[in-house]
Amino acid sequence: MNRPIRVLVAKVGLDGHDRGAKVIATSLRDAGMEVIYTGLRQTPEMVVNAALQEDVDAIGISILSGAHMTVFPKIMQLMKEKEMDDVLVTGGGIIPADDMKTLNEMGVGKLFAPGATTNEISEYIKNWVREHRNF
Numbered sequence: 001m002n003r004p005i006r007v008l009v010a011k012v013g014l015d016g017h018d019r020g021a022k023v024i025a026t027s028l029r030d031a032g033m034e035v036i037y038t039g040l041r042q043t044p045e046m047v048v049n050a051a052l053q054e055d056v057d058a059i060g061i062s063i064l065s066g067a068h069m070t071v072f073p074k075i076m077q078l079m080k081e082k083e084m085d086d087v088l089v090t091g092g093g094i095i096p097a098d099d100m101k102t103l104n105e106m107g108v109g110k111l112f113a114p115g116a117t118t119n120e121i122s123e124y125i126k127n128w129v130r131e132h133r134n135f
Contacts (some may be wrong), residue, residue, distance in 0.1 A: 010038040021062035027118035044074040061091035
């Protein structure tokens with residue numbers, strides 16, 4: 001494929017803290033990816049519909065509100081319904097390690113805690129997409 005990796009970066013729910021999401025979006029763009037940033041206060045339905053319309057390779061959810069055990073499973077359910085089984089769902093924020101493990105077992109990709117480097121995140125997405133999306 002001769003197009004850049006396409007990543008949708010989203011803030012779901014009422015969490016109004018978007019600095020981290022904007023930093024990640026910029027760093028992914030700097031790493032050569034095409035980034036669609038949805039802005040604040042998105043619903044899982046809005047995120048999945050935008051990802052489908054934009055034909056993204058990955059969805060990155062930034063979540064600081066504590067709603068990760070609701071948001072990620074809902075996104076995974078909606079993606080399954082739309083047969084989007086070749087799209088990475090990843091993300092980061094304030095997510096306890098036990099919850100990260102549970103979400104990973106549900107099919108969510110690697111989740112990044114505060115302090116993760118932007119390079120670590122972009123390399124993870126690049127490697128996942130190469131492995132799963134025939135790049």
